[in-house]
Amino acid sequence: MENNNEKFFQKVSELLEKGRKNVKTAVNLSMVYTYFEIGRMIFEEEQNGEQRASYGKYLMNELSEYLTAQFGKGFSVTNLKQMRQFYVVYSGDKISQTVSDQFSNLPTVSTGRKFFLSWSHYLKLMRISNMEERHFYEIEAAKNDWSLSELNRQFDSALYERLALSTEKENVYRLAQKGQIIEKPSDAIKDPYILEFLGLDELPQYSETELETRIIDHLQEFLLELGKGFTFVGRQVRFTYDEEHFMVDLVFYNRLLRCFVLFDLKIGKLKHQDIGQMQMYVNYYDRKVKLPEENPTIGIILCRDKNNAVVEMTLPEDNSQIFASKYETVLPSKEELQKLLKEQTVGGEQS
Known part of the structure; x- marks a missing residue:
């Protein structure tokens, strides 16, 4: 009897928890839409009064x-300026219709734009000047239900640049349109993986x-770093x-991908x-473990350093199962990754 009551x-x-979360989400979204309209009204009023000196102030x-x-509280001059900036940034900003369709229950503002995240999320996103990168983080945060702290972590670890560097040049633009799409094994690979949450030294003074133990101790963070669809x-x-x-x-x-992934x-x-x-591990799983309806096994060697020439020469030209990725135990320099990405998108070789 007690067990039945406990289940009930x-x-x-x-x-109740679900209901409270839905209410909180609705309130947060309502705030975002309201702040957008306040920002619009301030912007338009300033334009009407632009002939008068210092009218905006x-x-x-x-x-x-x-x-x-x-x-x-909540309507300081700083906050009002943020609302105005919110309108300026997003008034002419169109996000992928495919993404908007996934949130068909949400309203649109006068410009036809939809918003999916909390005001705190958009305060962070507004500070990203690159529109493609801003779109990517907005899409990923909405699709994966990222908290603000997780959004900050993914941005600080340069997820956009790392994925862009790991994909074909012609697919970089797709990141800004649809976020990360997992259709083939290489789509699920990052290079490098950022493991700053493990708390390890930059120099490999560990076994x-x-x-491995640190990864297991921080399995939730590691799964977030791996990306979509992974289960331990x-x-x-x-x-x-x-x-x-x-x-x-x-x-x-x-x-x-419906396949095993070995590390x-x-x-x-x-x-x-x-x-x-x-290669031997992957062969064993393909021949002895996976089911006939499952896809070929993926093997990822996570290493501190690698020579791309050795990797390319060792693996077959049509390789789609074995990948070697570096890992970093400190956050990377976004500036350096952005420089590499710029070189790649203007015709440089992929790193």
Whole structure:
């Protein structure tokens, strides 16, 4: 009887939590739409009074005092300027219709634009000057339900630049239109992976076992870094072949690609023997573990350093299963990644 009551109480509790979350989301979105319209009204009023000297400053000060008297805190001159900037940034900014269609229940503002995130999210996004990059983070935050702290983390780790550098040049623009789309194995790969959340030193003064343990201890953050569709299967997954025992460091499954994803961790420079070992792991999973309806296994060697020439020479030209990616234990320089991306998009070779 107590167990049945407990299950019933849990269901009621979950329903309340969902309802509160929906209310909170509705309030946050209503605030965003309202602030956009306030920003529009301020902008248009300033344009009408632009002949008068210092009219904009006067308008902001007077409006701030009036709204504060009427509604209390939240309408400082700084906040009103942010609302005006919000309108300026997004008034002529069109986001992919495909993304808007996924949120068909949301209204549109006078310009035909929809908003999907909280005001705090848009305060962050407004500071991104590159429109394509801004679109990408807005789409990913909406699709993946990123909190503000997760949005900040993904931006600080230069996710946009890393994905853009890891994809074909002609597909970079698609990131700004649809976000990250997982259709083939290479779409799920990042290079480098940023693991600053592990709290490890920049110099590899740790063992591969410690690296693996830190990843397991921070599995939620690692899954977010891996990206869409990944679920954890196990660590040090053992298999036996021809009376020899082997251990795969980390095994995941990607629901979008419908395949196993194996990780081998290397704290030093990648060697061609490491690639051969991963090839054997992948072959075993393809022949002994995966189901007929599942797709071929992916192997990712996560290493501290690599020589691209060695990787290219070791792997077959039509390789679509084995990947070698570097990992960093500190946040990268966005400026350096942006420079590499600019070189790539104007015709430089892919890094």
